[in-house]
Amino acid sequence: MRWSQYFIPTLREDPADAEVVSHKLLLRAGLIRQLGSGIYSYMPMAQRIALRIMQILREEMNRIGGQEFYLPALHPAEVWKESGRWEAIGAEMFRLKDRKDADMCLGMTHEEIFTTIARNELRSYKQLPQVWYQIQVKFRDELRPKSGFMRLRTFIMKDAYTFDVDKAGLDKSFADQREAYKRIFSRCGIEYSIVEASSGSMGGSESNEFVAKTDAGEDLIASCANCDYAANLEKATSRLAPVKDLVGPEAPEEFPTPGVRTIEDLTTFPGGAKERDQIKTLAYVVDGQPALILLRGDHQLQEIKLLDASGATKSRPAYRAEIQQWLGASPGSLGAVGANDRQHPDGFLIAAADFAPNQVQLFLSGGAKRLRIIADDALKGRQNMTTGANKDDHHLRGVNIARDIEVNQWADLRGVDSGDSCPRCDEGTLEIFKAMEIGHIFKLGTKYSESMGATVLTVDGKPVPIVMGSYGIGVERIITAAIEQNHDADGIIWPKTIAPFDVVVTVTNMKDEKLRETGEKLYKDLMRAGLDALLDDRNERAGVKFKDADLIGIPYRVTIGKKVADGLVELFTRATKTSEDVKLTEIVSQVQKLALAGL
RNA sequence: CGGGGCGUGGCUCAGCCUGGUAGAGCGCUCGGUUCGGGACCGAGAGGUCGGAGGUUCGAAUCCUCUCGCCCCGACCA
Structure with missing residues (x-):
């Protein structure tokens, strides 16, 4: 091309709306222009870059036997109702009606559509495995689009789906995709990590997130400096030094603790306890039900883990007034000992959704008759611990968890800190860095094939639901990560594989x-x-x-x-x-x- | 949705508080001098001041409503 005729509208100054480097440079280099929030037009040079990335995506998908499709972006609501996601997904889905007033939506992902094809066309295990993919536009009405290409409302995704007859087949398909992804990101010149992540509402048993390290990223990743362990903070765990407790008394002993409100207060209070010898009791509303979350005094709750463990979709700390009704005490004196014996004839109070903390009259009576107690694994087997007595200005000591607290569920709930010991190797410690998600691969299992009735006959002639996987890469995310990782004060330094x-x-x-x-x-x-x-x-x-x-x-x-x-x-x-x-x-x-x- | 900020020529911004003929730099056009790290001189073009309503003799400026954009939070396959 001749620059004199080619459209490269570069800017001399940083655009006012851009904050992160990649956004500034995308605009300054004349690659994109904004149409609306989270909506951008590609200028010719950006299109060249995208095409080169797509070519790499195609080559690597084809290499592992992928077959390229092109599916509609406009979907009738029916298929989404079948999978249950028409209701499960909220405002993030762009919904519209056609002229006959039928519900439609713009595709935010394509599990449902590919599964529709699979259930109509795949009949026998002999046809499997299938590896299907497409490169296509997606629509997601993000609550807050941001940072240029970082979080968009309409973007290009390479999404792939695999169909296998059994779990072993899925393992192989998943491994193939994982290798393909490694090649793709390497070829695009991106420094990436593979991390364990929460599957969120995609469902499924296992997922790997591919992230690019950048300070502009939205995710926090814990990774081991010594081995290859890496996990999103919402999933990361660490190895704890074992704690040897002294044998405590026969039963918990209540003692007065005037003025003690926090874990820290109790460490300095005469007759108190060290942080790791305390039980932190958090009152939470989990999917509208009251729950007590127990952690070691020096540990922090990782809320995503709470959702994953409880299978809930929403949680929030309980309000002061709720706590008062549940336990008869204020935060700072809460404990789980005997909490399950508490009875409320009309149920536990749960604030209405639009409850404002100072409007007690908005309280509604919840249906729950008992508190659910979820405890962090780090408390297992602990004894002689100290916790609140559910009586203001009083605590209990000598608490033996197994003996004194009726734990309904044990789970890994604790967030990790930088410097914690690696859970996988003996020597490493964890460091935490910011990163952006550039790809995510999921073992879906049979979630969609079961809900939508996609089955094949096995060698025994029995119908089984197809075992699926789903794999996505955001093209704009690759562009963004490439710029974030490759630039200097003068501009972009494109990796030569994707340079325009x-x-x-x-x-x-x-x-x-x-x-x-x-x-x-x-x-x-x-x-x-x-x-x-x-x-x-x-x-x-x-x-x-x-x-x-x-x-x-x-x-x-x-x-x-x-x-x-x-x-x-x-x-x-x-x-x-x-x-x-x-x-x-x-x-x-x-x-x-x-x-x-x-x- | 909560909090904060911002909408003035293509871009970056000033003017608004304290109402009185709409400005600067860059970019653009023309002429001239320059010509290896965003040149200089001269002459120009270009703006319903996001939109609507109101107050006023008079509104970019004050008031009300509204639309849009950015940032933080909440949220997010």
Whole structure:
């Protein structure tokens, strides 16, 4: 392309709306323009980048036997009602009605549609496995779109789905996808980690999240410096040093603790206890039901883990007034000993959804007759501990969990801290970093095939639900991560595998006929050699051209300047900002060698 | 949805508090001088001040409503 005719609307200044680096650079480099919140138009150069990424996606999907489909983005509500997600998913789904007033939606993912095809067409185990994918637009009405390409309301996704006859087949399909994903992100020049993550509302037994390390990311990842353990903080755990408790008294002993409100207060209170010898009691409303969450005094609750463990979709700390009614005490004196004996003839009070903390009259009576007690695994087997007595300004000591507390469920609920011991290896400690999700692979199992009736006959002639997996990569996320990880003060430094052009030929002075002709010829020679070249033939001063070339981040720049008289041009490498003189006769093969190396 | 901020030429912003002929820099057009890291001089084009209503002799400025965008939180396959 000739820059003079190609549409690259670069900006000299940072756009006012952009905060994160990738967003600023996407706008400044003339790659995208905003249409609305979370909605962006691709300019021609961005489209070239996206096409190169999609090509990599296709190659790697095809390599593992993937077959490319193209499914509709507009869906009738029926299929979503069958899977149950028409109701389960809230406002995040764009919904609309057709002229006959029938419910429709814009596709936010395609499990339902692919499963529809599978159940109509797949009959026998002999047809399996199938690996199906597409590259297509998705719509999600995010509550808060943000940071340019980081969280969009309409974006391109490569989504793949696998169909197997059994669990072992799924394991193989999942492993294939995992390998393909590793190749994809490596080829795109992205530094990534594979982490354990919560599956959320996708359902399924196991998922791996692919994340790119960047401070602009929204996720926190704990990873071991010594081994390959890495997990999203909502799932991460760590190894605890075992605690040896002294044998306590026959029964808990109540003692007065005037003024003690916090775990910390109790550590300094005469006759108190160390943090790790206390039981932290949190009152929560979990899916509208009262619950007590027990943790070791020095541990913090990781709320996503609470949701995963309880199977709930929503939780919140209980309000003061709720707690007072449940336990007859204030926060700071709460405990689980005897809590399950508490009776409320009209049930426990649960605030209405629109409850405001200062409006006690909005309280409604909940149906629950008992408190659910969920305890963190770190409390297992502990004894001689201290906790609140459910009586203001009093605590209990000598609490033996197994003997004194009726725990309904044990679970890993505790969040990890940087410096904690790795749960997988012996020596490592965990460090926590920010990252953005760029891909996610799920073992779905039979969630969709069962709800939607997709079965095949086994070798025994028995119908079994197809075992599915689902795998997604966001194209814009790859673009964003690539920029976040590869830029400097002057602009983007594209990994050469996804750069919009391999090389830019910069003619320093278009009014100099010799330079102009040399540039024109070199441009054609590069194209003939199979390289994507951009010829900067604008009537601009050299400085402007250099700044723009740096900004848009083409990996190599050939500068045509005065040294042409000696048969020399300059080869500039964007990533290192170094340049060397190269003979005009050798420049094409030189660039070719560099641009194609390692591809 | 809660909190905060912002809508003025293509871009970045000033003007608003204290109402009185709409400004600057960059970009754009034309002429000239320049020509290897965002040149300089001169002359121009370009704005319903997000929208609607109100107050006023007079509104970018004050008031009300409304639309949109950004950030934090909540939320999120």
